[in-house]
Amino acid sequence: MEAGLHLMEKNQQIASYNGDLLLFQIPDRKRICDASEKNTLLFFRKRFDTVSQTFIEQSLGQYNFPGTKSGVELVCVNCVTDSRTGINLPCVLLKTCKKKSSNATKCTLLLFHASNQVECSLKFRLDVDTVQDLQICDGPTVLWRHEDKLFYISQPTSGVLTSPLSLTAIHWVGTIYGEGTVIFGTRNATFQGAKEIATGFHLDAAEFVLYSIEKQRTVPGTCFLPHAYSTVLRCLQVCVMQKRNDKYETSVAAASNTQLIWIQNGIPKEVCKLPFENPCKLQIALTSRGYLFIISFASGDVCAVQKDGLKIAATWQQVHTVVVDDFLGRGTDQILLLLKCDPNSSSDFQSFKLTDCCEINYPTGECDIGTSTEDGFHENRLLAIRALESRLQAGLLSLEELQQHLQLKDRVLRSSCEALINMVQGNETAIPSADKEGLVSLWDDKESSPCLPSTSLCLSSPAECPVERIWQRIVNDLLVIGVKLNSSAYLSLSSVSLSLVLDQSTVQLSTVTKCETLELKMAIGSLIKSSPVYQGEPTAKKQRTSSFTTGSVLEDSSGRQSCPPYENDLANTVTAVTELSPLLALVNTSSVLLLHARRRNRPDSLVKSEMLTVPCGRISLSTEDVLKGKHTVNISEHCQGSIEDVLAVLSAYIKYSFHISSPDCTLTSMKFWMMGHMQGEPVRHIPEIICSRIPGSLEGTLFIWNPRSPCEGNLTVFARNTAVMLQCLCSLRSVLPPTCVMKIIKQEGMHCLAESLALSLEEELLALKSAISTSASDAEEDLTLRSKLKKKPSSTITPLSDTKEDVQRYRDELLIEQEQSKLGANLTIESDQYRQIVEKIAQIQMNSDKLAARLASS
Structure with a gap:
């Protein structure tokens, strides 16, 4: 039988459980003993103490076997899920040494609970001398292989069962939701080609297969690994295994004799060359720096491979056992390396190392036996701290400048709002010069140049005012203000919008109230059509329509069709919607309504039309009027109320x-x-x-x-x-x-186009940032590969030492630094990579340009 994790003796094994170490040991005794004597299984629970940097014993227990003439041996230890409770528990499989008069071997599976209670879960007999690939999986279930046949036993089976599937090797056993216990192994496959059919010759090869014990069905194992790896696979570990839409999604780390391969959904993605040969075990550790693959070799060497990029993180020699668990209770795994010690020593943990290949390293007083094979992996902490301090100081300076800029922006906005209010009310305002605020003019004009004529002024006479009527309504918790333009203004203006400016006497700081403008003709008028676009049923079959029937058309006295009466209101009305609560907080509100519009140009004109800002009226709102329901729209009656009620509801x-x-x-x-x-x-x-x-x-x-x-x-x-x-x-x-x-x-609309443009510009910035960072990292990696800097251990040299060897060594180091500096000043990227970056960014920029053009034309 294959044994599990050994420490020093054959009858002593170790496992981890919830951050604790469990040590199982059967005291040494003669194989054949008296019937009065009992075999005893001792188990210790130890926990790591960061103060003393040792494993301290927490509890001790024992399990006594009835007296027998045969000895008891430990087979393997594993932590699996109990199917009755769903709790993960340690399991120990033991066997009783065979008697001379019998060829059968008795096996016992023990479950260890948290209260140091021991439960005998399974007892069965083995009638064979040797078994292969023996494992304990969830259930608990014990399975093994003998002469390419699969055997398994669990509590529901009540005996040893034989699977019809023939396997030459078992590589992995796990549990999948909906499938139960599954086995990933290798079996012999016979491929028969055209030549073999003619000659009657069959070519035997190995292929991967996935087998479900509960459902007793077989699935090709190409979702794990291609069949070509069946002859070189030594060990593997499954990171992701799930079933979606009758397809398996997998992520597997597999080790051959000299390589570690990362495979997703059966397709190799990355390869890493191992520093040693003949791997025998592969484990996964989720540490503070990410996933690490811990590979144990038959020679006693161990290496850790980082998942990102598959790079060697560290290597260790003279390692007896590797255990992965959260021994410090930090939420991430650590790697416990039990080193080979003196066989005559009585201490179980005479020499060990606890690390996560990053910031955890116990014992702290000893030197790190792990050697990094990647330059710069273990960076100098002092240099890293200095670099971080410099970045922090630069960030603080940038934050201070940003705060000053925001304060300046607030002052400018406050001054602009006050100037706008005074302009509307006809008062004069002393605007501070740009030099006092540290601003720079966006125009290239000189101070002596004449002032440009202003277009943001009121019209010369009241007769030119484009507003025909102003109304206001309250819908739920929103205030809707409507402005009906006259026919001439509607035909001569475009891009009409409204803004609401509070009086300076109302609040201490004059502000422009945030409101949303809606042109009803553009937003709602297109939804109402006078007639359907498809050909209806014959006239003889149509029923008489009432005046309220959809699609009705008005006719004048001459019999010509005319527009419905609401068409004029929809075409000439612009509404502004704002929140009512901030206005009610001021008790009595008086606001000036500003109309913003652009004059329509001739169709053949290429010059952008001028922008107008016209004060078109004033509205007042008091809390008393709102409580009396003066402007409130009755939801149950607005369908039969005035046209303004309907337009207010459509806007809000x-x-x-x-x-x-x-x-x-x-x-x-x-x-x-x-x-x-x-x-x-x-x-x-x-x-x-x-x-x-x-x-x-x-x-x-x-x-x-x-x-x-x-x-x-x-x-x-x-x-x-x-x-x-x-x-x-x-x-x-x-x-x-x-x-x-x-x-x-x-x-579609101005707001949607602006939001789409903002998202497109954000995507462009992120793509550019990602491309630059990727190119920079590739160039730096190329620089590292091209540089010929060789790290040599620093030797102790006295200040007065001036031998030729020291001078020559200094000269070589200076030449190497000069060469590296020259390479760093001329970093380039490949043409294919540059072409891909430019093409990707150009496609995003084209989308941004299209959205900007649509936004400018709307």
Whole structure:
């Protein structure tokens, strides 16, 4: 049988459990003893003490076997999951030495609980002399291999079972959710080609296979490793093993005789050459610096390989046993190396090392027996601290400059707001010069040049004021301000927006209230169409439509079609939505309403039109008026109220648009859903809009249905919040056909384009930063490889030493430093890498340019 982790004797083994060391030992005695004597299994629990830097014994226990003439031997130790409780427990497998009169070997599996209680989990007999690949896995289950046959036993089996699968080797045993215990091994595979069929010759080869014990089914093992590695594989460890959509996703570290290979989903990704040969065990340690692969060799050497880049982190010699666990209780693993000691010594832990290849290194008084094979891996701590101090000082200086810049920005914004208020009110303001604030003019003009004519002034006479009427409404906790432009102003202006400026007498600091502007013609008018775009049913079959029917068209006395009466309100109205709570905190609020617009140019003009800022009126709001409901829109009655109530609700509510298509049947249920389920009623002023009359949170929700064809259309919903929107969608899905497809329509507009442009610019910056850092790291790595600097141990030289050897050594070191400095000053990157970087950044920049062009033209 194969033994597990040994310390010094054959009947003494060690394991780790929850940061503690468990030492199992059977006292030495004669193999054949009297029947009155008992065999005893001693087990010790030890914990590492950082003060004394030793392992201190926590508890001691023993398990007595009944008297027998045969001795007891330890086979292997492992920590597995108990299927009854799901708790990880240490397990010990023992065997009773065979008697001369019998060929059978009795085996016992013991479970050790946290309270030092020992439970006999399994007892079985082995009728063979030798077994291979014996392992203890979750359950607990004991499995082994004999003459290419797989045997296993657990508590549910109540006996030793034989698997029909033939295996030549077992490389890994684990548990997968939904699959149970699985075995990754190698079996003989027979491939028969065309020549072999003709000659009757078969070529035998080995292939990997994955076998589930519970389900008794076999899966090709190419998801772990390609079959070509079956002849060179020595040991492996699985990092990721999961099953999704009937496919296995794996990440495996496999070791051959001289290499460590990182494989993902059966495809080799990285390779690392090992410093020693003939690896026999591979373990994984999740340390403070990331994943480390701990490889033990038959010669007693051990090496640690870093997962990122597969680089050798450290090597150790004369190691007897390697144990990985969190011995210090820091949440990450450490590596415990038990070194080969004097066989005559009585101490179990005479020489050991506890490290994580980074900042943990015990015992601290001893020198590190590990040797790093990578230059610069263990950096000089003093140099690192000095570099960090320099970076910290530079960061503090940058932070101080940033704070000064923010203070300057606040002063400039405060002065600008005060100047804007005074300009609107007709008062004069003394603006400080730019030199006093440390600012630089963006124009190249001189101080003696004449001032440019201002375009941000009021119109010359009240007759030129573009505003026809101003109204305000309160919807929920929002204040909606509407401005209706006259027809001439609407035709001559574009990019119209509003801003609300508080009076200086209202607050101590004059501020511009944050508000969101909406042009109703652009945002809502496109959703309301006078007639469907598809050909309807024949005229003879149509029913008489009422005045509120969707798609109604007005006719004048001459019989010509004319626009509906609300078209003028939608086209000429601009609204501003702002939060009501900050305004109510001021008790009485008086604000100036500014209209921002750009004059329309001729179509053939290439010069950008001028920007106008016009004070168009004043609004006042008091807490008393709000409590009396003077401007409040009644949600249950706004569908029959004034046109301003409807426009206010359309501006304040959240708008979502959905594209609905049904490939199998027509969407006649949409009208039934709006009128029936949602108790809809057409709005009096805009009959294309349906208002829900359901009492509760859904009351007042607005719907606009635009059919493109009998089986396709767009639905727009105006809801007071997202929760109401979800209720509408749940109700709609219960009415639509099962095959109906609903997709949300991305909203276009200035805000969406600006957000998309910001995201694209951020992606461009991140790509540029990543490309530069990657190129710099590659160039530095190339510099390190090209440099011929060889580290030599410093020798003790007296100050008066001036021998020729010392002078020559100093000259060589100076030449090497000069060569390295020359190489560092001419770092270059490869043309292919530069081409890829430029192409990637150019594609992102093209997307940014397109968004910027669309934003500038809107």
